[in-house]
Amino acid sequence: MTILSVFDIGLVVLLLGIGASTIAAREAFAAVIGFVVYGLLLSIAWVRLSAVDVALTEAAIGGGMTGMLMLGAVARLRVAKGSDTRASLPARVAAGVLSAIVAAGLAIAILSPPEAIPTLAPMVMENLAQSGLGNPVAGVLFVYRALDTLLEKVVLILALLGVWSLAPDNVWGGIPGLRVYARPDSTLTFLAQLLPPVGIVVAIYMCWVGAKEPGGAFQGGTVLAAMWLLVMIAGLTSVPSISQTWLRVLVVVGPVIFLAIGLAGMVLANAFLAYPSGYAKPLIVAVEVALTLSIGVALGLLAAGPPERVQQQ
Amino acid sequence: MASFLFGAAGFVLTMVALGLVVILRRPAEVDHMMAAQLLGTGGVAILLLLAAATETPSIVDVALLLALFAAFAAVAFVRSASGQENEV
Amino acid sequence: MNLVLDIFTVSAVSAGALFLLAGTVGLLRFPDPLTRLHALTKVDNLGLGLVVLGLLPQADGPFGALKLVSIWLLVQLSGAIVAQLIAGAVRQRGPHG
Numbered sequence: 001m002t003i004l005s006v007f008d009i010g011l012v013v014l015l016l017g018i019g020a021s022t023i024a025a026r027e028a029f030a031a032v033i034g035f036v037v038y039g040l041l042l043s044i045a046w047v048r049l050s051a052v053d054v055a056l057t058e059a060a061i062g063g064g065m066t067g068m069l070m071l072g073a074v075a076r077l078r079v080a081k082g083s084d085t086r087a088s089l090p091a092r093v094a095a096g097v098l099s100a101i102v103a104a105g106l107a108i109a110i111l112s113p114p115e116a117i118p119t120l121a122p123m124v125m126e127n128l129a130q131s132g133l134g135n136p137v138a139g140v141l142f143v144y145r146a147l148d149t150l151l152e153k154v155v156l157i158l159a160l161l162g163v164w165s166l167a168p169d170n171v172w173g174g175i176p177g178l179r180v181y182a183r184p185d186s187t188l189t190f191l192a193q194l195l196p197p198v199g200i201v202v203a204i205y206m207c208w209v210g211a212k213e214p215g216g217a218f219q220g221g222t223v224l225a226a227m228w229l230l231v232m233i234a235g236l237t238s239v240p241s242i243s244q245t246w247l248r249v250l251v252v253v254g255p256v257i258f259l260a261i262g263l264a265g266m267v268l269a270n271a272f273l274a275y276p277s278g279y280a281k282p283l284i285v286a287v288e289v290a291l292t293l294s295i296g297v298a299l300g301l302l303a304a305g306p307p308e309r310v311q312q313q
Numbered sequence: 314m315a316s317f318l319f320g321a322a323g324f325v326l327t328m329v330a331l332g333l334v335v336i337l338r339r340p341a342e343v344d345h346m347m348a349a350q351l352l353g354t355g356g357v358a359i360l361l362l363l364a365a366a367t368e369t370p371s372i373v374d375v376a377l378l379l380a381l382f383a384a385f386a387a388v389a390f391v392r393s394a395s396g397q398e399n400e401v
Numbered sequence: 402m403n404l405v406l407d408i409f410t411v412s413a414v415s416a417g418a419l420f421l422l423a424g425t426v427g428l429l430r431f432p433d434p435l436t437r438l439h440a441l442t443k444v445d446n447l448g449l450g451l452v453v454l455g456l457l458p459q460a461d462g463p464f465g466a467l468k469l470v471s472i473w474l475l476v477q478l479s480g481a482i483v484a485q486l487i488a489g490a491v492r493q494r495g496p497h498g
Contacts, residue, residue: 002315003319003320004319005325007319007322007323007326010323010326010327010330011326013327014326014330014333017330017334018333018337021337024346027342029342029345029393029394030337030342030345033337033345033346033348033349033390034337036349036386036390037333037337037348037349037352040349040352040356040379040382040383040386041352041356042357043375043378043379044356044363047363047372047375048363052369052371052372052374052375055372055375056374056375056378059375059378059382060378060381060382062384063379063382063383063386064381064385064386067386067389068385068386068389071389071390071392071393074393076391140383179392181391181392186486186489187433187486187489188388188392188482188486190390190482191384191478191479191482192386193353194478195381195384195478195479198381198475199381202377202378202381206374206378209374213370213371213374214371214374215371215374217392219378222376223381226381226382226385227382229385230385233388233389233392239479263400314407314410317411317414318414318459321414321415321418321452324418324421324422325418325421325452328418328421328422328424328425331425331428331429332424332425332428332429332441335428335429336428338407339466341434342494343434343487343490343491343494344434344437345443346466346487346490347428347434347437347438347487348481350442350479350483350484351408351428351441351445353476353479353480354424354441354442354445354446354448354449354476354480355421355445355449357472357476358417358421358448358449358452361452361453361456361469361472362414362452362456365456365459365460370461370465372417373452373461373465373468373472375470377468377471377472377475379474380476380479381475381477383479384475384476384478384479384482384483387479387483387486387487388483388486391483391486391487391489391490394490394494396444400491
């Protein structure tokens with residue numbers, strides 16, 4: 001056994017252990033911490049699988065954003081019911097059985113692959129140069145499967161609408177109920193002043209480097225969202241009400257530009273979402289920049305939750 | 314050189330694993346909050362060692378995001394557990 | 402020259418690993434959350450700093466080295482502030498909260 005396989009086995013054992021402790025945790029808060037730790041560790045596992053793009057997304061989404069969403073849910077549960085509400089025994093058994101079936105299905109699918117694994121990867125690598133991109137993942141996302149990527153961004157907006165629609169009628173268009181850590185002159189204020197400039201540079205870097213190396217709009221947008229949330233949590237800027245025009249424009253600008261370029265492709269390149277030859281890279285970078293902004297605002301608003309108050313004049 | 318760096322990464326992983334087990338088994342919530350910070354240092358060290366060992370510079374970017382989001386997660390934990398939070 | 406740099410890397414990374422070991426021992430052995438925070442955010446940061454120092458000769462040119470140092474500074478900054486935040490939570494809730 002080489003050092004590397006010992007490392008990999010150790011990592012897997014640790015992941016399984018953290019996963020088990022997350023499931024076994026009695027307190028919702030402890031379970032969320034376990035989940036976030038699991039997400040951060042999983043990014044190391046993706047690195048070992050040579051999927052650096054996925055590792056970046058996992059660190060950002062699994063470690064940061066999902067944790068933030070779940071902490072919001074935990075806080076809501078505490079206010080709503082108190083902490084010791086357990087589902088009835090039949091419901092728990094049913095959930096356990098269904099989870100086991102899904103896990104068994106996945107295990108069967110992964111453990112018995114077809115003998116020759118179907119792959120289009122060599123073709124992607126052969127034709128990647130035509131798009132001017134250096135990162136095959138970006139090539140697949142924005143050239144070969146651009147429709148999937150477009151729909152994925154639209155789904156993000158639908159998810160945001162779903163969260164917003166939880167608001168009662170009288171506060172529709174109001175301010176999301178993100179809870180603020182209100183302590184004047186706390187160290188958090190200091191962090192919220194120092195970290196966002198760094199984060200914004202990292203987000204721009206992620207978005208820019210995505211065409212050539214692992215990275216891209218989703219990773220960059222998530223960093224932006226986290227920095228925005230940090231500033232709002234520290235109380236340095238107020239949470240905007242969701243009826244603001246600028247906010248709604250920012251949420252849709254990415255998908256709209258993507259769609260516009262896609263429609264222009266019907267005229268200029270004879271197919272929906274096709275790029276005129278020679279212009280593929282600049283167009284893709286433009287779409288990525290717009291998507292970074294939209295993803296950042298949409299994820300930030302998702303974590304901020306449904307509107308709870310109306311704007312006071 | 315590479316095998317030394319892999320070995321070092323494995324050693325740091327063992328330290329992180331031990332630390333995580335200890336932190337997550339303690340009953341107090343304040344101990345649990347330290348878990349994200351532990352990955353902020355240990356996880357970053359592992360990734361940087363792997364980046365040098367496999368000569369893959371893009372892994373350094375993963376370390377960068379891990380550092381950033383570990384800090385973000387730690388802040389979110391403290392805020393969520395704090396009794397002082399209120400709506401403003 | 403290469404051999405000298407490699408020896409430098411091996412010794413600095415080993416020293417860093419030693420500090421990370423010390424940090425973990427601190428997490429295991431220290432009696433209360435406030436002292437454990439010292440082990441976590443000071444000793445571990447020093448360990449990471451030594452690892453980064455050792456990896457500098459292996460870095461991808463001067464910009465790669467600059468990135469490594471920036472990552473360490475970022476962890477330093479967040480470690481210092483997170484330590485304060487968690488310590489605040491300990492003071493507010495008591496060591497068993």
